[in-house]
Amino acid sequence: MSKGSKKTETVANGDAVAVPDDVGRSVLVVGSDAAGLTAALDLADAGARVTLVEEAPFLGGAFKRHARFPGSGMPAFCRATEVIHRATRHPRIDVMAGTSVSRLRKSDGGFDAAFRTEATRVTDACNECGACVEVCPIKPYDVFNEGLTLRTAIDWPSTPAHETRPNIERETPACTETCPVHIDIRRYVGLVVEGKFAKALAVVRADNPLPAICGRVCPHPCESACNRGHQDEPVAIDAIKRFVADYEASLRRDGKLEWPPAPKRTRKERVAVVGAGPAGLTVAHDLALMGIGSTIFEAAPVPGGMLWLGIPEYRLPRDIIQDEVDYIANMGVEIHYDTPVGPDLTLDDLRKKGFKAIFLGVGAHSGLKLKVPGEDDFEGFMDAIVLLRKINLGDAEKPGNKVIVIGGGNSAIDAARTALRVGCDEVHIVYRRSRREMPANEWEIDAAIEEGVQISYLAAPVRILGEAGKVVGMECVRMELGKLDASGRRRPVPVEGTEFVIEADIIVPAISQRPDIDFLGDDHGLDISRWDSFEIDTRTGQTNVPDVFAGGDDVTGPATVIEAIAAGHLAAKGIAKYLTD
Amino acid sequence: MKKPKFITEFEDIPAPRAKMPELPLDERKLNFTEVELGLAREAALAEASRCLSCRRCIGCGLCLAECDPDAIVYDMEASSSKATFDAVVAAPGAEPYNPAANPALGYSESANIVTTLELERMLNPTGPYGGLPIRPGDGTFPSRVAFVQCVGSRDEGIGAAFCSSSCCTQALEQAASLGDALGTVSVTFFHREMRPLGRRGEELLRYAEENDDIDFVFAGVTGASGVDCEGPVIVKYDTGDGDREREFDLVVLSVGQRAPGSTRRLARSIGGKQNKFGYVATTPLAPTATGEDANPVAGTVARPMDVGGAVAAGSAAASQVLNGLDGAVESDPSGAESGVESGAESGDGSPVDDGPAVVALCKYGLTTAGLDVSRVSHAIGESSGAPWVITFPTACVTPTVRELGRLADERRASRLLIVGCYPETHSGFWRAKAAARIDRPLAVEIIGGGDGADAESVARAAGEWLAGGSPERCTDDARVVENRTLVVGAGVSGLSAAAELARRGVPVTLVEAGTELAPRLRGAAIADPDAAEALAALVERVEAEPAIEIATGSTVASVERTAHGFESVLTGSSGETRVTHGALVLAAEATDYDASAIKGASPDSVITQRELTERLRGGAADLSSVVMIQCVGSRTPEHPYCSRNCCAEALANLHRILGENPETEVTVLHKGIRVWGFDEEMFSDAIDAGVRFVRVADTPAISDGASPEVTAVDAETGDAIRLAPDLVVLSTGVVAAEENAAVAGALGVDVDGDGFLRAADEAVAPVRSRCDGSGPCERQCEGVFICGSAAWPASIEDCVTQAQAAAGKASLHIFTKGPR
Ligand SMILES: Cc1cc2nc3c(=O)[nH]c(=O)nc-3n(C[C@H](O)[C@H](O)[C@H](O)COP(=O)(O)OP(=O)(O)OC[C@H]3O[C@@H](n4cnc5c(N)ncnc54)[C@H](O)[C@@H]3O)c2cc1C
Ligand code: SF4
Ligand code: SF4
Secondary structure, three states: OOOOOOOOOOEEOOEEOOOOOOOOOEEEEEOOOHHHHHHHHHHHHOOOEEEEEOOOOOOOHHHHOOOOOOOOOOOHHHHHHHHHHHHHHOOOEEEEOOEEEEEEEEEOOEEEEEEEEOOOOEOOOOOOOOHHHHHOOOOOEOHHHOOOOEOOOEEOOOOOOOOOOOEEOOOOOHHHHHOOOOOOHHHHHHHHHOOOHHHHHHHHHOOOOOHHHHHHHOOOHHHHHOHHHHOOOOOOHHHHHHHHHHHHHHHHHOOOOOOOOOOOOOOOOEEEEEOOOHHHHHHHHHHHHOOOEEEEEOOOOOOOOHHHHOOOOOOOOHHHHHHHHHHHHOOOOEEEOOOOOEOOEOHHHHHHOOEEEEEEOOOOOEEOOOOOOOOOOOEOEOOHHHHHHHHHOOOOOOOOOEEEEEOOOHHHHHHHHHHHHOOOOEEEEEOOOOHHHOOOOHHHHHHHHHHOOEEEOOEEEEEEEEEOOEEEEEEEEEEEEOOOOOOOOOOEEEOOOOOEEEEOOEEEEOOOEEOOOHHHOOOOOOOEOOOOOEOOOOOOOEOOOOOEEEOOHHHHOOOOHHHHHHHHHHHHHHHHHHHHO | OOOOOOOOHHHHOOOOOOOOOEOOHHHOOOOOOOOEOOOOHHHHHHHHOOOOHHHOOOOOOHHHHHOOOOOEOOOOOOEEEEEEEOEEEEOOOOEEOOHHHOHHHOOOOOOOEEEHHHHHHHHOOOOOOOOOOOOOOOOOOOOEEEEEEEEOOOEHHHOEOOEOOOHHHHHHHHHHHHHHHHOOOEEEEEEOOOOOOHHHHHHHHHHHHHOOOEEEEEOEEEEEEOOOOOOOEEEEEEOOOOEEEEEEOEEEEEEOEEOOOOHHHHHHHOOOOEOOOOOEOOEOOEOOEEOOOOEEEOOOOOOOOOHHHHHHHHHHHHHHHHHHOOOOOOOOHHHOHHHHHHOOOOOOOOOOOOOOEEEEEEHHHHHHOOOOHHHHHHHHHHHHOOOOEEEEOOOOOHHHHHHHHHHHHHOOOOEEEEEEEOHHHHHHHHHHHHHHHOOOOOEEEEEEOOOOOOHHHHHHHHHHHHOOOOOOOOOOOOOOEOOOEEEEOOOHHHHHHHHHHHHOOOOEEEEEOOOOOOHHHHHHHOOOHHHHHHHHHHHHHHHHOOOEEEEEOOEEEEEEEEOOEEEEEEEEOOEEEEEEEOEEEEOOOOEEOOOHHHHOOOOOOEEEHHHHHHHHHOOOOOOOEEEEEEEEOOOOOOOOOOOOOHHHHHHHHHHHHHHHOOOOEEEEEEOOOOOOEOOHHHHHHHHHOOOEEEEEOOOOEEOOOOOOOEEEEEOOOOOEEEEOOOEEEEEEOEEOOHHHHHHHHHHOEOEOOOOOEOEEEOOOEEEEEOEOOOOOOOOOOOOEEEOHHHOOOOOHHHHHHHHHHHHHHHHHHHHHHOEO
């Protein structure tokens, strides 16, 4: 019969409504927009017992915000009020607002669900008098009204018509919500104002083990979300992070600060981490904090993965990487450099050595092909990743005099600016769309232009030109935004007869990268996607092979440091759970 | 959300953002020294003090001191809970596209560039400015407003090669509301083809086209900017012959929809999949279910849709849950719809005594009904001598209800009359509200503005109640109804409805005028082979279902209401049959427009799109050129509506032709291509494949003869076009089925001039029929449900969704009344 139906005394507005015994089955409705509300009411009317969860503090979603529904005789406000009222008071609907589904899993014939309900800070004793709203001195933008006006720290519709509870908001500002690792930004920024730099850094470290690195290279999505941006410009969150991290590093350099003691190892199992990029470092760091020892196997002679091999030094000095890696090594993490996992050290070898779980954080290092004629025919053709790696590993010999970089992302810019620094005379970037579409960060494009990089927008490679086996240039064609087509779009089309040649002795495609999984051999048994990335359970980082976990660029494709860190946190938790179970 | 400049409260913390010190340019040559130097201590401190702390609660305690019932607990913690469920309905809604992602649109810069969502809030009486659409920059009324359509939609550059489907209609509705709110305002639509959705969409578009203050510019908008809060906003656009600029006071960006970020996780946990745009994947004949276990999903998480679509999808998904659970859910009338609406709250409106009354007028309700509030107020005062007639901007908001309570106490009233609200839907709401917020027991009554009411008639009704009379209330006397539903029409809607009803345990009589099930679709129209297969499976299921009695070749000769629902007489080849049933679903699908007159003497080289679909089943013939003519029998004075599916079918077919023979020259003569949702991709792919789309002014002419010649006038250039293709394909539209109107007429169900059935409310009650006002009672069409192209030309997804919703509502109707 009806298993698991929740028995609830629905008490609305002080009226105790008689709850009929469980007459039907229990149904979870996720979301209370038009569809969710309708489904919940239909189900409950038909006798099912419904739990309606809504992430926002109030029911109704967009349904409630409209002025008019096209085709409805009744104003949207009146309609939504009545429908929400009915759902709220329905004896068979259990409303859970401010609630997110933290877990949902199929279980014999039904579903197991876990919820997290945010605190409203107001109890049921509230009689909705609105006095709190009158006195609250805090004035945030009113998100419900699309920020067109201000409200108070009490999130309460100024003119509620159906049952609502005031909701005193304290948590999750926009910045923290947007940050992939959810650093408590408001808190550490506040601590900086008070001059408590060490405490501030501790707040950062709680979620981000590489603060000085991220303080330099993070694309900081938090700043795009920052509410201060609605007023003038967002808070320079990332620069503040860098400041506190550098401050601590300077104390340590001056001998005024010791390394913190290594966390105690409480468990005997060891975990093998493949790759010392941000993902792998984070896994090792988190495991150490949980008392689990780990060994990192790194193919390169240096730590940091793309931090060292990809990102150029003028953006991220190597002592900064070394410092943060030392911090993690000091927690008791072993790192073996020049030790690729591959034919000579297979996953099975690692298992035989006694590692109880393996984390794969090998990144995405294999450059994609351009697919233009001549690509494979001449010397002087070198992928951006290969070029950067060579230079970043200390071979600062200039690859040529005239360089063409193809692409519009951050690695194109990095390659171009790096080429200038090793002494190339002329550096061109060729990009097929216009500046607006360029995915690289705005500020990096500006810096590249300032430094002398020439960018040709709306130009596409046609063929690589070579003589005597060597690259001598590239033929390009101008692209133009085409005529307005029948669907009202204009898209770049090559303009016939506008072919032109850029001379070059080295051509550097910077299109995109994929993970290189050849090291695994043929019989690894792991699920691999079309893009050569690992398939994982997104809640635990676990692959289809139970003792193998993965995360970072080798799962997502080329992404960012902070996303790799987030993946590392997730996998570390997954591994710890796996070892315990 | 963005910066409304005339809110100045944040100016207490000015300080510009700290600039990152950098290595001078000339020091960057030939070395790898770090370029960004980091903030100095003072700069970092100043920068940190710019943080707003997001203006959340700081625990200052001021509100705690004011809170009488001590209801505030600052350190309340978030809580976790667990539960098990038999089923899950995923309905997380959609997210709007954030236009800040395209800086050229100036959304983050100018306060006077807003989204449709912002305008929607502004137009809401409980919104930020009391229902007035003003320029957020300086608070003045705009006199020139521009709408920019397709912001974040129909743009494969940002991974959104789909039409968000609902924005055009929403924007047109807003344009009409702007006129209502501001009197004179000129509105310009920068659009890439307006795509009105549903009956209301078409009405609005027609209204806008006929309105001199609203104009339409087919253009790609390349940018918008407004320098200061007081100044104008410049829109840059491109109509195909170079860039232009125009000045406006307010620019509204019609932002598209996106599946929410949480979709991936949710889809996985219910065993579903995502399509390439991130929406939950469904199929045409199961549009509200995903994955192998067909887990129900509802609303905008499956595809972009409007509110009416989402409501239908909600009902459809609910119905499927009830099917999926083993054993029918027991009915329980006590808690059901009717019970909640007028349940055991304080009285049911009848025990009217003649004690003192407080009369509250809802200005919003009355104004929306087109009534003059002061006239109503005056008339009530005159006719009843009621002493306390008070007008409120919106009567139902909590502070007002409190005030009403205070007045009632003061005046020792025993009755409360609300004028301007909606008695049909809001009675239960008001009684509950009064019981909860007003200590004094009050008899509550509502008098609405209603269709065709004027100030005098409202005042008369109010007067009668105040004098002790009871207002006329429609009641539905039938208490127990026959457990059977008559479904009229066995197209995709009727079949889906019948199958759904049978699964819910409701026996069905399915009547179809044609000689076989799915007469129209079996032959051709489903171009997608998977969908055709699914339809065939549906037909088989219906045929095999013992609870469904099938009467093909039959029509409904008569239908009347009885104490237990309806009694109908069906006539067919086997004579007359009498059916008693508790509910009725009108689902006879629209039929093809008859194009034989246009085909003229060349029936082989001039065919309909449907015939082409059929022909392509056997592979594309070797064609060197094809001309498709859109809107044959649609969007004409005779049939003014869009037939909804012809553009999509044409695009699907031309891709099939090009797939086999890429050299074929395809020309589409159209009046504006209308495809919604994910079908958009077929359109952009067709353009990329070199298909020529020519907008024509009038319906093209086709010459008689074995090799037809098509002549038309290019609407943009005015040039004459003359084409002699191998094949001319007519995208014929649909006309409403006659069966529906015949039955509807007998029951007082509203039918529009084109023969389509009207819904009780297109947005929130899309499958309930609407009374035509001929009878005495607003409930006369209770138990009659409509769906699919019986109501309006609809896509297959919409037909099936509405059919399932109608079936769900019909079973609910039977079970809550109690099956006989
Ligand atoms: C040029 C460039 C510039 C970038 N700039 C930025 C930026 O400014 N901001 C930002 O946030 N992100 C940036 N990124 C992206 C960022 O560096 C990556 O997203 C991030 O480093 C990914 O971390 P990861 O740990 O997944 O992989 P990686 O950093 O790629 O680390 C993988 C590690 O695994 C090692 N490895 C591979 N195979 C084996 C094996 N078989 N055995 C042992 N070890 C192996 C590799 O040597 C490497 O050290 C940039 C990337 C590039 C290429
Ligand atoms: S002002 Fe910006 S940085 Fe400060 S809490 Fe708000 S969003 Fe975060
Ligand atoms: S065409 Fe489609 S995407 Fe564009 S505005 Fe209209 S409904 Fe939205």
